[in-house]
Amino acid sequence: MPVTPVLTGRWNTPESWTLATYERTDGYQALRQALEMGPDGIIGLVKDSGLRGRGGAGFPTGMKWSFIPQGDGKPHYLVINADEGEPGTCKDAPLMMADPHSLIEGIIIASFAVRANHAFIYLRGELVHCGRRLRAAVAEAYHAGYLGADILGSGFSLDLVVHSGAGAYICGEETALLDSLEGRRGQPRLRPPFPATHGLYASPTVVNNVETIASVPYIVRRGVEWFRSMGRERSPGPKIYSLSGHVTRPGQYEAPMGTTLAELLEMAGGIRGGRRLKAWTPGGSSTPMLTADHLDVPLDFEGVAEAGSLLGTAAIMIMDETVDMLRVVRRLTQFYAHESCGKCTPCREGTPWMVGILSRLERGEGDVTDVDTLLDACDNIFGRAFCALADGATSPIVSGITFFRDEFLRAVPTGSAPGHAGTSALATESAVTESAATDSVAGSPDALARAH
Amino acid sequence: MPMTERTRAAARDIIARYPQGRSRSALLPMLHLVQAEDGCVTAEGIEFCATELGITQAEVSAVATFYTMYKRQPAGDWLVSVCTNLSCALLGGEDVYARLSQHLGVGHDQTTPDGAITLEHAECLAACDYAPVMTVNYEFFDQVDPDSAVEIVDALQRGERPVPTRGAPLCTFVEASRQLAGFHDPRPGAVAGPGVGEPSVAGLLIADAGTPAGTAAGAARRTHTVPTDHPTKGS
Ligand SMILES: Cc1cc2nc3c(=O)[nH]c(=O)nc-3n(C[C@H](O)[C@H](O)[C@H](O)COP(=O)(O)O)c2cc1C
Ligand code: SF4
Numbered sequence: 229m230p231v232t233p234v235l236t237g238r239w240n241t242p243e244s245w246t247l248a249t250y251e252r253t254d255g256y257q258a259l260r261q262a263l264e265m266g267p268d269g270i271i272g273l274v275k276d277s278g279l280r281g282r283g284g285a286g287f288p289t290g291m292k293w294s295f296i297p298q299g300d301g302k303p304h305y306l307v308i309n310a311d312e313g314e315p316g317t318c319k320d321a322p323l324m325m326a327d328p329h330s331l332i333e334g335i336i337i338a339s340f341a342v343r344a345n346h347a348f349i350y351l352r353g354e355l356v357h358c359g360r361r362l363r364a365a366v367a368e369a370y371h372a373g374y375l376g377a378d379i380l381g382s383g384f385s386l387d388l389v390v391h392s393g394a395g396a397y398i399c400g401e402e403t404a405l406l407d408s409l410e411g412r413r414g415q416p417r418l419r420p421p422f423p424a425t426h427g428l429y430a431s432p433t434v435v436n437n438v439e440t441i442a443s444v445p446y447i448v449r450r451g452v453e454w455f456r457s458m459g460r461e462r463s464p465g466p467k468i469y470s471l472s473g474h475v476t477r478p479g480q481y482e483a484p485m486g487t488t489l490a491e492l493l494e495m496a497g498g499i500r501g502g503r504r505l506k507a508w509t510p511g512g513s514s515t516p517m518l519t520a521d522h523l524d525v526p527l528d529f530e531g532v533a534e535a536g537s538l539l540g541t542a543a544i545m546i547m548d549e550t551v552d553m554l555r556v557v558r559r560l561t562q563f564y565a566h567e568s569c570g571k572c573t574p575c576r577e578g579t580p581w582m583v584g585i586l587s588r589l590e591r592g593e594g595d596v597t598d599v600d601t602l603l604d605a606c607d608n609i610f611g612r613a614f615c616a617l618a619d620g621a622t623s624p625i626v627s628g629i630t631f632f633r634d635e636f637l638r639a640v641p642t643g644s645a646p647g648h649a650g651t652s653a654l655a656t657e658s659a660v661t662e663s664a665a666t667d668s669v670a671g672s673p674d675a676l677a678r679a680h
Numbered sequence: 681m682p683m684t685e686r687t688r689a690a691a692r693d694i695i696a697r698y699p700q701g702r703s704r705s706a707l708l709p710m711l712h713l714v715q716a717e718d719g720c721v722t723a724e725g726i727e728f729c730a731t732e733l734g735i736t737q738a739e740v741s742a743v744a745t746f747y748t749m750y751k752r753q754p755a756g757d758w759l760v761s762v763c764t765n766l767s768c769a770l771l772g773g774e775d776v777y778a779r780l781s782q783h784l785g786v787g788h789d790q791t792t793p794d795g796a797i798t799l800e801h802a803e804c805l806a807a808c809d810y811a812p813v814m815t816v817n818y819e820f821f822d823q824v825d826p827d828s829a830v831e832i833v834d835a836l837q838r839g840e841r842p843v844p845t846r847g848a849p850l851c852t853f854v855e856a857s858r859q860l861a862g863f864h865d866p867r868p869g870a871v872a873g874p875g876v877g878e879p880s881v882a883g884l885l886i887a888d889a890g891t892p893a894g895t896a897a898g899a900a901r902r903t904h905t906v907p908t909d910h911p912t913k914g915s
C-alpha cells in the first residue's frame with residue numbers, strides 16, 4: 229500500500245500555515261464550489277463519500293449532519309473537537325499547526341451545510357502553539373472575507389471562535405466538551421437527548437473531530453469517486469496513522485483506510501533495534517491491545533472490530549518484546565483514574581481500585597485471585613458507567629490479561645519484586661539487563677540501551 | 681490583587697466572543713485571564729469572574745478546581761511538564777521525570793525554592809511521535825533524555841531561555857495565560873516558531889523520496905528533506 233498524503237499534503241511546505249500558501253495550493257476553492265452547491269447538496273455529497281468520524285467512534289459524518297433539524301428557528305452550532313488527549317493520538321495537533329486553513333475551510337463548508345452561523349474550535353489548552361497558528365489563521369480568514377458577514381457575497385455569515393480548554397481529558401467526550409464550552413465542569417451529559425437536537429445552549433449542534441472536518445474541502449473539490457478510490461467499502465478515504473513507541477521512525481503516515489500494521493511498519497523502518505513486536509494499540513490507549521498475530525489486520529473500522537479491538541483514532545503505540553505488560557497496564561490505568569471526572573461510581577471508585585491491585589501485583593505482593601478480581605471489576609465497569617471513558621479504562625486490563633496472563637500471574641508472590649524502581653522504560657528487569665548488554669548502538673535514543 | 685481596568689476591558693472582549701446571553705461560556709478563558717494577572721487563580725480572581733458573569737463564587741470555584749491548568753498556588757516562572765504516559769514512558773519519559781525531580785528536589789506540582797520552576801508529570805501531550813517530550817510553559821522540547829532535560833532546567837534557573845524544539849520562543853506563564861484567554865501573541869515571529877518536525881512529515885518524506893521535491897533541488901519547496909540514508913529513498 230502506498231502513502232497517500234492528502235490532509236498531510238501541505239505539512240512540509242515552508243510557511244504552510246499562512247493564507248498565502250493555502251490559497252496558492254488550491255485553498256478556499258472548495259468553499260466557492262460548496263456555496264454554489266447549497267447546504268443540502270453538500271450534505272448529500274458527504275453522505276455519498278462515506279466519510280466517517282475520525283475522532284474515535286467512526287460515526288458517518290453526512291448522516292450526523294442530516295440529523296440537524298431544518299427550519300426549527302433555533303440557532304445551530306458547529307463545534308470542532310480539538311481536545312486531542314487520547315494517549316498515543318498526535319494527528320490533530322500537527323494538522324492545526326501545519327495547515328490551520330484546511331480546518332477553517334472545512335468549518336465554513338460544514339457550517340453552511342448545517343445552517344450554523346456560529347462555530348467553535350474547542351482546543352486542548354496545553355496546545356498553545358496550535359492556538360497561535362489557529363488564531364492567526366482565523367484573523368486572516370476574516371480579513372479575506374472567508375469568515376464574518378456575507379461570505380464571498382453568498383449571504384451566508386459565520387463567526388468562528390477558538391476556545392482554549394484548561395486541561396481535562398474528559399472534555400474530549402463530546403457532551404462533556406459542550407458543558408465545558410458552556411463554562412461548567414467538563415462532565416458528560418445524559419443522552420438522549422443528543423447534541424443534534426440539544427447540544428450547545430440546548431440548540432442543534434454538530435460536534436466533529438479536526439481530521440473529519442479537514443477532510444471535507446478535499447471531498448468537495450475532488451469528488452466522491454476520488455475519495456472512495458482509497459480505503460475500503462465501508463471505511464473509505466485516506467487516514468492519518470500515528471506511530472509511536474518502539475518504532476524506528478515514529479510519526480504520521482497518511483495511507484488508505486485498511487492499511488495494515490505490517491505495511492505501516494515497513495514504511496516506518498520496523499521495530500526499533502531489530503527487536504520483536506510484542507503488543508500494540510490500534511487506536512489509542514482506550515482500544516484493546518493486539519499482538520504480533522494481528523500484523524495483517526486491515527486497519528479500518530470493520531477490520532479492527534473483527535480482530536476484537538477498535539480503530540479509535542488510529543494511534544498505534546508500539547511495544548517491543550522488552551516491555552513489562554504489568555507496568556504498561558498499571559501506567560495506563562493510572563491515566564484513567566486520574567482523568568475520571570468523578571460523576572459516576574464505577575469509574576470514580578473502580579479505576580483507582582484497579583490501580584491499587586495492579587500496583588500490588590507489580591510489587592510482587594499480589595494474590596492468586598487478583599487477576600480474576602481485575603477481570604471481574606472490568607466486567608462490572610464496562611457498559612455500566614456513564615460514558616465511554618470507563619469502557620476505555622477496561623481495554624488495557626482485559627486485553628493485557630487476555631494475551632499476557634502469565635505475566636500477571638508471574639508477579640504473584642515470589643518474594644522478589646519484578647519491575648522495581650530503577651528499571652526504566654517499562655522494561656522487564658531481565659530484558660533491560662539483556663539489552664543493555666547486547667545493544668551496541670552507541671548513543672541510541674532508546675532508553676532501554678541506557679538502562680543500568 | 682484587585683483587577684485593573686485593563687483586565688476588566690479584556691473580560692468584556694472575551695464575553696463578546698460568545699452569543700448574546702451566553703456569557704458564562706467566557707468562564708474558562710476568564711480564568712486563564714485571572715492567571716495572567718495573578719499567576720494563579722486567586723480569591724480575588726474568583727470574585728472577579730463571578731461579578732463579571734453574574735454567577736456565584738461557588739460556581740466559579742467548582743469550575744476552577746476541575747481543570748488541571750488552573751493553579752491554586754502561584755506557579756514558578758517556568759512550568760516544566762514531563763509526559764510520562766505510555767509512548768513517552770516506553771522511551772524513557774519516566775526516567776526524565778525522576779531525574780528532574782531528584783535534580784530540582786521537588787515533586788509533582790511543586791516549585792523550587794528560588795521560585796523558578798514548577799515541575800509536573802503530565803499525561804499524553806499529543807506529541808507521542810516526538811517522545812519523550814516535555815514542555816516549558818507549554819512549548820515543546822522533543823526527544824529529551826535525562827541529561828538534556830537537566831541542561832534545560834539548569835539554563836532556566838540561570839535565567840536563560842533555552843530554545844524550544846517546536847513552538848514560539850519561551851514566554852512567561854503570565855504571557856502564555858493571556859494567549860490561553862484568547863489574545864494574540866504580540867511578539868513578532870511568534871506564530872512562525874517551528875510547528876512540525878520530521879516525525880510529522882514522516883509519511884510525506886516517503887512520498888517525496890524519488891520525486892523532484894525530495895531532492896536537494898526541491899529543498900526550497902520543502903521544510904524537511906529526505907535524509908540521504910533514508911532506506912525508502914528512491915525505492
Ligand atoms: C473519554 C473520551 C475522550 C474523547 N476525546 C476525543 C478527542 O480528544 N477528540 C475527538 O475528536 N473525539 C474525542 N472523543 C470522541 C467524541 O466524543 C466524539 O465522538 C467525536 O468528537 C465526534 O467527532 P467525529 O464524528 O468527527 O469523530 C472522545 C470520547 C471519549 C469517550
Ligand atoms: S465513566 Fe468516568 S469519566 Fe465518564 S462520567 Fe463516569 S466518572 Fe465521569
Ligand code: FES
Pocket residue numbers: 315316317763764765766767768769803804805806807808809811813
Ligand atoms: S505519550 Fe507522551 S506525548 Fe503522548
